[in-house]
Amino acid sequence: MEPKYKNSHYTHVIRIVLGMVAIAVFGMLIRPLVLPRSFGEYGHYRPGAVEDETNRPMRNMTNESCMDCHKNIKKIHRKGVHESVSCEVCHASYADHIQNGEYYAPMPVVRGEDIKALCLRCHNKIIRARPPESIKMIALPEHLEEQNVGTHHVCNQCHHVHAPLKWVKEAREMMGLSEKDEDKPAWMN
Ligand code: HEC
Ligand code: HEC
Ligand code: HEC
Ligand code: HEC
Numbered sequence: 001m002e003p004k005y006k007n008s009h010y011t012h013v014i015r016i017v018l019g020m021v022a023i024a025v026f027g028m029l030i031r032p033l034v035l036p037r038s039f040g041e042y043g044h045y046r047p048g049a050v051e052d053e054t055n056r057p058m059r060n061m062t063n064e065s066c067m068d069c070h071k072n073i074k075k076i077h078r079k080g081v082h083e084s085v086s087c088e089v090c091h092a093s094y095a096d097h098i099q100n101g102e103y104y105a106p107m108p109v110v111r112g113e114d115i116k117a118l119c120l121r122c123h124n125k126i127i128r129a130r131p132p133e134s135i136k137m138i139a140l141p142e143h144l145e146e147q148n149v150g151t152h153h154v155c156n157q158c159h160h161v162h163a164p165l166k167w168v169k170e171a172r173e174m175m176g177l178s179e180k181d182e183d184k185p186a187w188m189n
Pocket of ligand 4: 116119120123136137138140143144146147149153154155156157158159168
């Protein structure tokens with residue numbers, strides 16, 4: 001007797017093939033719509049990529065651009081040992097604060113206890129890979145013990161965050177220790 005469903009061995013194959021053909025046709029129709037225009041001009045290199053990158057809005061700027069508005073900080077920061085440190089490292093990107101040259105949103109400011117972690121990001125002795133002559137390193141609580149203060153003290157109680165040696169130098173001058181003193185510590189050179 002003949003089998004009832006003669007073709008049952010391959011109808012599923014036909015369905016898969018039809019499905020694949022449908023996907024291929026759909027792909028060919030949609031390709032020109034989704035491909036960037038300049039793609040293919042130079043093979044797989046898309047020349048328009050350069051333009052896209054140059055049109056991307058800038059997020060970061062120089063310290064100079066912050067100082068246009070923050071004149072008081074400018075006076076302090078310029079004279080301090082942090083002169084070379086970027087404002088944006090300790091605060092945030094220019095673009096989060098200023099847009100089209102106008103104030104846009106408040107800039108984050110690290111305050112209180114959190115200042116310790118901010119400073120130690122660069123000054124922690126535990127960062128062993130850094131050459132000691134590049135940035136002066138300290139360890140906690142030793143640094144505070146050397147100054148004879150409690151370990152709860154925060155860095156900005158003695159160091160101006162924008163010019164860390166400002167108050168240290170002023171205190172030494174008040175004590176009559178001039179910059180030329182023989183016992184001047186190495187950090188003052
Ligand atoms: C177009 C002027 C302008 C520029 C440029 C500018 N700021 Fe400001 N900034 C302001 C104004 C306005 C305020 C808010 C007024 C205020 O609190 O004194 C402010 C506030 C701040 C504050 C204090 C926020 C607070 O809560 O106390 C910080 C920190 C700050 N800006 C950092 C920066 C840094 C870093 C840059 C550069 C990346 C920068 N600003 C560039 C205008 C500017
Ligand atoms: C080493 C990290 C660091 C750098 C670099 C730095 N700041 Fe700050 N800034 C701070 C901290 C921390 C505070 C909060 C100080 C406080 O509460 O005593 C602050 C406070 C401020 C304030 C708020 C005013 C105030 O005294 O509360 C402004 C405005 C500001 N910074 C702008 C700048 C600008 C502009 C630059 C770059 C020229 C800059 N900062 C670079 C860490 C930094
Ligand atoms: C992004 C890294 C960075 C951060 C964050 C930072 N500093 Fe500095 N600090 C520097 C650099 C760079 C110098 C200059 C090093 C040099 O010229 O010898 C410096 C110098 C100093 C010096 C002078 C060292 C000496 O005797 O020459 C002190 C003190 C200091 N920083 C304290 C602080 C304090 C306090 C904070 C937190 C508010 C802080 N730093 C956050 C990078 C940083
Ligand atoms: C009680 C005051 C005080 C506090 C708080 C303090 N420092 Fe200092 N720090 C000083 C003095 C004073 C010096 C000058 C060097 C000396 O004579 O020991 C100094 C020097 C430094 C130096 C340069 C070290 C060197 O080898 O020349 C760094 C870096 C520094 N401090 C970072 C910090 C950081 C980061 C904090 C917070 C975790 C902090 N300090 C908290 C008083 C203080």
